[in-house]
Amino acid sequence: MRCLLSAYLLPLILHSCTGADWCYQTQVSCDSHCKGPDQWSKVNADCGKNRQSPINIVTKKTKLDERLTPFKFTGYQSVFDSTMKNNGHSVQVSIPITATVSGGNLEETYKAVQFHLHWGTDGGPGSEHTIDGEQYPMELHIVHMKQRYNRLEDALRDPSGVAVLGFFYEESSSSNRKYDLFTHGLRSIQNTNGNTTLRKVSLNQLIPPESNMTNYYRYDGSLTTPGCTEAVVWTVFENPIPLDREQLRAFSTLKFHDGKPMVGTFRPVQPRNGRVVYRSSSAAIAASAVLILASICAAFGLSRPN
Template sequence: MKSILSISSVLLVLELCSGEWCYQSQFSCHDTCRGPSEWKSHFPNCGGQRQSPINIVTRKVKHDPKLTSFIFDGHEKVFNISVENHGHSAHFTLPPFVRLRGGGLPATYKAVQFHLHWGENGGQGSEHSVDGERYPMELHIVHIKEKYGSLGVVLDWYMVLREDIVTSGQNKQLDRVIEALGKVRYEGNSSEIENFRLTDIIPEASKLSYYRYLGSLTTPGCDQAVVWTVFKKTLPISKNQLMSVDKQLLFGTEKPMTGIFRPVQNLNGRVVYTSVPAHSLCVLPNLITLLLCLFCVFGQQRRFH
């Protein structure tokens, strides 16, 4: 069994009007809220041409030499981090000294928060997909432009499910994030993680390859002012960690908070770029991708013989 937790950054804005929006998992005979298919009827931007998430088709991505390495500032610093249940997800607030620059971006961006998206019982729950494959979790780290405070940059990583995480001692810092979710079970609950560092759960910036495209927020009002960066570096998560996440939180309606993801949206002619030249696409950091690349090579060899 394999699963991937994608880490990315996006500003999650919860806009409500008469009747609250919801995820499809919340819809029932007793709660006929406005699910993703109806968002555009009440939030016009949600029907726009640059919506997120998307499916990334790797054979169609284009290399952009301007997509240079990122520089992360403050990710290694120790700080206390607060978490709050917002009714549709839980936000982990980040201090303003956590910044990023480089990566083909025009300015310096400061961190705001990170949050998770997941499915149910370890099932599909990521928002973005790669070559049609969706994974159990995705993590968004939100940044806004430092000078003007405008939206926004999204960074994305993938986490490979590994059964040996607990015994090998890797990624135990993720346990602290999951435990914190258990302390904010109800909407409006808040808690704190002490002595936290972003480098405890994500890698350093140097030499990270990634995809880039222009998109939107993945919740209403779906503002189309987000630069998405989807990293190819994978991070580990154990099956126990994955299965425990969707038991922690409740929606504002006190229904279990599961299936908190928006379905993929049409690309509508947008181009997805990559920081990796085409001849380097097979040199990626995880075994799954390596096997896919080998399959591609063997397929080409058979075609030409």
């Protein structure tokens, strides 16, 4: 019963509006009474602390960490049915099976509880994290908590009690058939509290192959909605997930509780405040290759006759 209660409470706490006060910037208007991201600290004081998420990851300032080895995923390949819901701030899917992640210098094994997304407007910029100032169209968050905890309240009191895996999306010229059932399901949850059953889905089909998940960044941060609890170990993967324009635009057909289009569902990047962002060794190799190529190109350009 405790496990079931924690699984039920996690989405509520992650997206708790603490008196229905908070909203995204796209919802703020002269006649609205909600508080946009710049005022979230008035909704919950934790939103004004010094270890907030998301952040802009400046790749040249990241620090190589050889301990950031490939992850071990268990249960990610298991197929399940679940409820997909418009919770008034995002689309969210609970994870009713045992799926865990370990390795990658995580302290312990973490169990997956739910996933949700953040997006822009009609496929425009909308990710929460940015890379060197670049904002992707959308971002997936798979939320985990330490396996040893039965209650989310305990996990949130642990500075590393929650682990979130973040994945970017990019626009592709062809559709991603693995997302067909997911995007079709959005039609049934247009309004707040709308829900439908998402059938025969696995976490593996939503994310890149494991071979494409060795390049990633790591830092200590927070939940990206009130209460902004600073208890999250963030892993942000480099390689984006492809969706075509229509698949990306499908998310903008959802509606907030006031009936307005659910667009711009991201928190602006927060100050890093001296935190170190670490990169995996694979990310370092990729970054080095890019720098070497850029240097060669620059040298070639400089050596050409006018």
